[in-house]
Amino acid sequence: MCGITGICVKDLARGVDARLLEAMTASLAHRGPDGSGSFVGPHVGLGHRRLSIIDLATGDQPIYNEDGSIALVFNGEIYNYKELRQELMARGHQLRTQSDTEVIVHLYEDFGDDCVDHLNGMFAFALWDAKHERLLVARDRLGERPVYYAEHNGRLLFGSELKAILQDRSIPRDVDLGALDDYLAYGYIPAPATIYTSVRKLRAGERLVWDARTGVRTNIYWKVPFAPGRIRTEDEWVAELRALLVDSIALRLRSDVPVGAFLSGGLDSNGIVALAAQQLGTPLQTFSVGFGEADFDELALARLTARRYNTDHHEIMVRPGDLSSFVDLVNHFDEPFADASMLPTYYVAREARRFVKVCISGDAGDELFAGYSQYRQVQRYATIDKIPLPVRRVVFGAGAALLPDSVPGKGLFDRLSVEKGARYQRQIGVFSLRERRRLLRPEAGAARCAESRLFDPFYNANGLDPISISQLVDQNTYLPEDVLVKVDRAALKNGLEVRIPFLDHRLVELVNSMPLDLKLRGGVTKYILRRLLRDDLPPEILTAPKRGFGMPLKHWLRGELRDFARDLLLSPDSRSAAYFERPAVERLLASHDRRGRDMSERIWTLLVFEQWCRAAA
Structure with missing residues (x-):
């Protein structure tokens, strides 16, 4: 790189x-x-x-x-x-x-x-x-x-x-x-x-x-394709996908320096490690990151694959005190970027760079094979959408307006009152339109906030089911603008190159031509990938629930980092105060303290912007 x-x-x-x-x-x-x-x-x-x-x-x-x-x-x-x-x-x-x-x-x-x-x-x-x-x-x-x-x-x-x-x-x-x-x-x-x-x-x-x-x-010159391919049997789809994935990994192992791999507890990175290890004549170096909070820690699962393929395995732990790199990393991104997983990505890349110059990773598997929980949610919304939109706007919109911000369920009511791009933004985004209008000061553009201008164009695609549209949105927005930005900046800050086998454009074109039933079947995500890897991975990996590569922010912002957030956002010299209404920020912090709805992603988004303002001043 x-x-x-x-x-x-x-x-x-x-x-x-x-x-x-x-x-x-x-x-x-x-x-x-x-x-x-x-x-x-x-x-x-x-x-x-x-x-x-x-x-x-x-x-x-x-x-x-x-x-x-x-x-x-x-x-x-x-x-x-x-x-x-x-x-x-x-x-x-x-x-x-x-x-x-x-x-x-x-x-x-x-x-x-x-x-x-x-x-x-x-x-x-x-x-x-x-x-x-x-x-x-x-x-x-x-x-x-x-x-x-x-x-x-x-x-x-x-x-x-x-x-x-x-x-x-x-x-x-x-x-x-x-x-x-x-x-x-x-x-x-x-x-x-x-x-x-x-x-x-x-x-x-x-x-x-x-x-x-x-x-x-x-x-x-190239757009993400999403169109049905020629008819194949399920066995033919599996065989073609495996051959292409193995070839993609082989191409990404080409190097004149040693290559390692990121290894989480998820299906994607474990699958990449398994198929890569089978191609190498020497043990693959693998790198995992863990947290003290059990519901976020995947080290035990990662060890299963590391042991099965005898990798040279390395582990690091990220704790609240490790936010000492927060300022440096936010500044390094040059513009506001609120994906908190940039921190564990940075730390695991720093550890990997001590041993290798290149790592392969399992990024993009969720976007390609319908692995995110929001895709199942889109499926469940189909029943409620039989109610006419004007009725839903009145009933669920009123419910969302009456519920306090801290009460669980408010977000669901808000999503059910809208549709298409507006709903998907409220599913996977940070602040809703209503929240942004309350947060931003008039001179910071509160009146000009847009509902979902980024997502709306994809909902005009003809012939796609709602889940495939959601995948198309993610492959065109969240993947290149969030996931790949995070990997690029966090890894290369350490002089580490990251290669992503799932992003071979031939593989993207193949997977996007598959029937949806091969990706999401009976509530099982990544169906075809699980079938492809069933003889390559421990059964615990194949059946483990998805956790995502996240940070335990909700715990930290109610514990060790509570005062850090308040001091930064509410200090007399706050730079973001020129953009945000102070009462709205205070309500957000208080709502998270009450342990109702998880507001940690919103708070983190404001923390990053505050630090960016300080660095850019």
């Missing part, structure tokens, strides 16, 4: 600011501690920080084509690079390295911007074509690798993280109030927005082209 940066200028007389490019690149040293490189031409400057994993000797960047007219900086891994090398050499290309990066340069020579269609991998790259004086920037299909960019004062700046662009002190820091509303609604800021009005993010599966004449143009 690496970090990339760049500057493009329209005015040749102005030229590229080499000092700024150097500062931008240096700000990403954590992503690539093994080396740096740069290229500066008349219109463009490219910067690179390297984490060396493939072709340790000759893989330094930027990388060029045969005549030097194309320069490339790249972040990620192209898993099918060996096959692509053979194809390119058969067509007469001369490759001077053994790296995966170089294949992109020559694919661009053959296919132009459509070079991305040939790549199986996670990537973000910037390619300068000097002959045509144009820049191509692209992000992988599922959004594993990030790209931020800003157009300001006649220049385009881009980088793997927001902090690279903010090295330019002239970039405006105006808070995007629409992005703040999204943050409170979802716990993250979805692309293309960022917390600042002046900076944007490339979306998953998106390309950006820049030239001095037309400036920036973007387009989506």
